[in-house]
Amino acid sequence: MSRNPQEIVSDALAEYGSGREAVLQILTKINRELSYIPEEAVAAVANAVGVSNAEIYSVISFYSFFSTEPRGRNIIRLCTTISCEMNGSREILETIEKELGIKAGATTPDGRITLETTSCIGLCDQAPAMMVNDTPHTRLTPPETRRIIAGLE
């Protein structure tokens, strides 16, 4: 069971301090642990850092990895930039969408997986590639992709 947002924010503040320059680190920690940054956590960070809620929300909205919307326990980030696309990322996307019954940008109803497409993830030499949470998966084929998805908790 995941910890409550307040606890995570307190931990993050203890670890990184409440300086403005710690904001990305604090948000990264919350975002990793909960898969997203809930509204109350945004407010708590803003309060600790001494800026407006809108300011933290604005920062979050700038970065692709952050979200204020609840996401799945696992996040798949499939690269669709050029080298991956040339090596079949579209087919992989279709495979995942079919397997999970959701479109890119959505989360499975059971909250298990969020599927996102992403800009280049620097694995072009092993295309097509995707990140599942913090782990890169490369040279994807449809069967391999299905196997990876099946293995997610």
Place this chain on the structure above:
Amino acid sequence: MMPNISVKINGTVTSVREGVTILDACKTAGVEIPTLCYHPDLSLAGNCRMCLVEVEGWRTLAIACVTPVTPNMVVLTHSKKVRHARRTVLKLLLASHNVNCPECERNKNCELQELAEIHNITSNEYQTSPKPESIEEVSPGIMRDNSRCIMCTRCVRTCEELQSVAVIKPVGRSSSVTISTFMDRSLNDVPCTQCGQCIVRCPTGALFETSEIRPVWEAIENPDKFVVFQTAPAVRVGLAEALGLPIDRSTGQMVAAIRGLGVDRVLDTDFTADLTIIEEGHELISRLKGALVDNDKSVALPMMTSCSPGWIKFIEHKYPELLSNVSTCKSPQQMFGALAKTYLAGKEGIDPANIVSVSIMPCTAKKFEKERPEMRDSGYKDVDYVLTTRELARMIDEAGIDFEKIAEEKFDRWMGDSTGAGVIFGATGGVMEAALRTAYEIITGHEIPFDGLNVEPVRGMEGIKEAAITMPERMATGFEFLAGVTLKVAVAHGLANAKILMDKVQSGEADYHFIEIMACPGGCLGGGGQPIPTSPEIRQKRTESIYAEDAALHFRKSHANPEVQLLYAEFLKEPLGHKSHELLHTHYIKRD
């Protein structure tokens, strides 16, 4: 100080101070550079790319508003490259701008429209996808339509830098970036003070007041309704400007023009400004007595003014623990509203249910204030509608009234008398000065010892002003406890300055007795309901008009206002009395 250097602008050598921006250097040289994101009140953004100029030896064009000049810099401001780039920038902005000018509040007073005209943009090859559709979002004082937004971020910088409120920010990235709020909520659901400073700095019509023109016309046109207008002090120095005339005071024309709209009574908020001074002055003296004589720990000092609804909302959000320091006096607008449907109704013999009370304000937060549930002490909604100076100007235009030619007229009676003290409420420091003029005289029995009653230390555009006045040894009867006491006061305008003062009060660092706060830079004359544009220069001119009006009035002190004296004699009986408490005082609430 930096030395002067030579730069060549369009072939002419000009001497300017090293380190000034190309934009300022061009101004010195008499060369106009178009801008959009630049604003003299704000930090530099350099993001609209309108002010591009060519600098010899540079691969890219330079952004005139942010680039400092260097010795012997050669600048071209309308070369082919520059003109082409500027036109492209304009076309790009227009292609994603909801161009519905005739329906826009800012039609004919829009910086984008003006630049499009100057640069002769008659077609747009970058209109490759449909324009965005109108997306209106409403709050009591402020409306937004992001389809007209050009992402110059002037509103964002205003909200943060001038007001330390920071409720609007860029949200998202790239072409999907918008100006939005925490979790994209309505301005109504975030700590927006409704001050409207964003509106007066918006170059387009993305921000505007929530208009109440229609119901006001309907009330005027309804023969069963008795329509009473009150006009705030700063409106009389803004109205001419809003009608496209030079900045000047125009009280008599304003009264005549409003009467020309078909209004039943034209009355003056200055009247209740004077009343506020009497009530607030007595409240201050009573607080001082409580603190100094009775040693009552529950008395909160410094006392703070309560006229500015943007400020009130700000302190309710940000410093709720200081709410007991705020004077319980309602703002002049709301005192007026409460009296219009009680005292005035009696005087005129009108059923208060038929009175429609309309106030003309330099303010958008007043629209919020009148909606507060506490503001119904007359048994009715004390103020029914609030129009900004700009909305009044639109009504005058629509009625075809020639403001320049109209003969001056006087306010109607009972609540139309005004003193110079009431007028200067419109400028930062004015409430303080008016309060000092009256309070000093009450407690000492003598006029305040400033030349011509002008309390200069609290005047001017300094963000935070302080003054200390030592009371004489001989006091009026009953006020001996103040003999020799040095009364310390402070004045702040713009909420960022208010925040500095509040932090000092909170930390115990400040030992003031009385603080005046106005939410808007310059005070009400720089309010969010005033003519657009605004700048330090414009606010300075309006300030001069305010003080000229004060100097020209027969009565200069609130307690000298004959109608206020009559009001006490016939209706209120005494300051802080039973009736006053019922109608003229209020309370505040903590807001998230």
Place this chain on the structure above:
Amino acid sequence: MSEKKILTATEQPDTGSALKKSLGMTSADVVFEVRESEIRGRGGAGFPTGIKWNLAGAASGSNKMVICNADEGEPGTFKDRYLIENYSLKLLEGMTIAGYAIGSSYGIIYLRAEYPYLIPVIEKARENLIRENLLGENILGTDFNFDIEIRPGAGAYVCGEETSLIESLEGKRGVPRNKPPFPVNSGYLFRPTIVNNVETFTAVPHIILNGAEWYQGLGIGNCTGTKLFSISGDIENPGVYELPMGSPISELLEASGSKDVQAVQVGGASGATITADELDRSLSFEDLPPGGSVIVFNSSRNMMDVLENFLEFFVHESCGQCTTCREGNVRLLDAVHLIRNGEISSMEELEPFFQLAEVMKISSKCGLGQTSPNCFIDIVTRFIDLPDEKEGE
């Protein structure tokens, strides 16, 4: 010429040997050596590293900062990932030498969010160096202190631009700053700051050990040293290759096993796209600025697909701050759609978009908007066959 492995050589100089040598020199001499080597920034813009260090070293202000830009995000670029995976000791050593050179005791690696698995790699290298007194307090018994922290990004290509990167490090939206002031005078938290690419820092120990003259001898003209290239797309052996600066593109293609070439993009989506007839052109700042990415397209590829993919990338990754980049990329992408659906069928109709591309190059605030139109210009002029004028007119 062919592959010339220095940074990626199997045999590497002893860890700490270059730092030890540096500490025996004055900091001014270290800056001098780097400046004389004429190494230019390996991130893509190619600013001379030594000049940057010199300015930061001379800048007034305390708490100077050494920042490593490990936010490579240019499509097709992965050389920095490869360097960190395999040569992180050299990277940290290079940063430490930079710290000594400019008078800084603190370094930050801004690591892109897409590389979380490299954090343990860098942490391990850091611990090793601290254990050997090559990092931390009183390095090698001197009074020089230096430590390095890793800070993750959060997914924004524009943060590869150095002032955006600094904004991001300060906990803000990663939008480029107006310049001046330049980071060397006022960067991270207003401190004098150098921002250099992973590859640049990794090259530094080699320059210090072998000398500026040796490094100059590796390249051509004022494009000195070797350069790492990430090559991907339609080739046999995608991967990272190290070649002398100034090598012809054909060398790289040969080394990586390309056969069928329709087009090659050099320097990523914001770089240049050339045809098979231009393979003798050189990988150098003078000709084809080599950011690090090389993507090969064979004759089966529809270059309009490629262009559309690139422009979608830029539309997604523009920070949205300045008008020309925020709006311009959208309009260029619109033009691609109009070509594809036949609404634009002549070069004449495309003219406004070429003009837009030129305006973007000179009017955008940072390198993103200044270079994103390159792919549009190159691909449309070289690979799309449209008549000059609209038919029937």
